[in-house]
Amino acid sequence: MMDINNLNAKFSIPGHLSLIELDNQIISLNITNNFADAQISLYGAQIISYTPKNEVDILWLSPNSYFTEGKAIRGGVPVCFPWFGPHPSDQSKPQHGFGRISNWELAETRLTSKDEIEVKLRLQSSPATKSYWPFDFLAEMTFLIGKTLTITLKVTNQSDLPFEYSCALHNYLRVKEIKDCAILGLQDCLYQEDSEKIMHTQKEAKLTINQEVDRNYSNTAGYYSLVDPNHNRTIRIHKTGSLITTVWNPGSQKSQSLKDMPDDGYKNFVCIEAVNALLNTIKLAPGEAHETSTKLELED
Numbered sequence: 001m002m003d004i005n006n007l008n009a010k011f012s013i014p015g016h017l018s019l020i021e022l023d024n025q026i027i028s029l030n031i032t033n034n035f036a037d038a039q040i041s042l043y044g045a046q047i048i049s050y051t052p053k054n055e056v057d058i059l060w061l062s063p064n065s066y067f068t069e070g071k072a073i074r075g076g077v078p079v080c081f082p083w084f085g086p087h088p089s090d091q092s093k094p095q096h097g098f099g100r101i102s103n104w105e106l107a108e109t110r111l112t113s114k115d116e117i118e119v120k121l122r123l124q125s126s127p128a129t130k131s132y133w134p135f136d137f138l139a140e141m142t143f144l145i146g147k148t149l150t151i152t153l154k155v156t157n158q159s160d161l162p163f164e165y166s167c168a169l170h171n172y173l174r175v176k177e178i179k180d181c182a183i184l185g186l187q188d189c190l191y192q193e194d195s196e197k198i199m200h201t202q203k204e205a206k207l208t209i210n211q212e213v214d215r216n217y218s219n220t221a222g223y224y225s226l227v228d229p230n231h232n233r234t235i236r237i238h239k240t241g242s243l244i245t246t247v248w249n250p251g252s253q254k255s256q257s258l259k260d261m262p263d264d265g266y267k268n269f270v271c272i273e274a275v276n277a278l279l280n281t282i283k284l285a286p287g288e289a290h291e292t293s294t295k296l297e298l299e300d
């Protein structure tokens with residue numbers, strides 16, 4: 001990886017974007033424009049903060065998160081790739097794939113004609129990625145920081161063989177008090193609880209969270225709203241190129257068992273993730289590509 005001075009010489013945008021070194025040589029991009037402030041870690045290609053002007057951060061970052069190679073950053077929007085959850089056949093491989101524990105290369109930064117900032121990162125297959133997953137691929141993450149935040153994962157098959165992968169844009173959405181919030185847009189959708197095989201249908205128009213929730217909703221494409229009365233705002237979550245929506249909150253007990261989360265961390269976020277997994281993995285022929293994208297915005 002280039003050193004911080006060379007990265008700044010090549011990629012900084014005066015008044016808008018600079019690179020700094022966080023703990024343990026983890027490099028972050030600090031971004032500011034008329035719409036928002038944001039921070040993106042090259043490690044994990046993970047946006048860890050997105051704060052629209054005069055607002056509280058939309059993303060939650062655990063105050064106890066690791067910032068250490070080999071461990072995932074807890075919060076922001078981790079990228080799960082090329083599998084979601086435990087590896088299907090080898091439990092020794094990292095949960096949620098290697099994307100979130102890899103150093104991604106900074107490929108491009110640019111100020112758009114609308115004064116948004118666009119950042120592109122990429123991860124190319126290498127001997128290290130092949131020790132986990134044998135294929136040649138190019139994964140590209142694009143972040144568009146404006147009045148809305150758009151995050152896109154594009155995966156291209158550069159192998160001679162077809163391959164199949166799972167992925168997630170695993171957003172941690174910040175709320176003040178989860179028990180007071182509601183998620184709208186999932187009524188009549190079929191879901192599977194993480195540990196069960198049977199499908200349920202959500203009857204309620206509003207999903208409220210008072211205990212651990214780990215649901216994979218199928219055939220969900222569109223947008224959802226997270227109503228947070230204590231922050232007096234509603235976050236809208238759009239997604240494209242993803243048919244599964246995962247809603248995750250660890251609840252009190254699991255929160256206490258996660259070392260990188262405060263005991264009461266579960267009160268301050270919920271994940272409403274853009275996922276391709278389970279019956280909706282992505283299959284790519286040689287040369288093909290797929291984009292999974294999510295857009296977060298505050299309702300006016």
Ligand code: BG6
Nearest residue numbers: 072095096170194214246248273
């Ligand atoms: C969610 C999964 O996406 O991520 C949960 O549905 C999992 O089952 C959660 O517990 C957090 O995973 P991790 O590896 O970041 O602790």
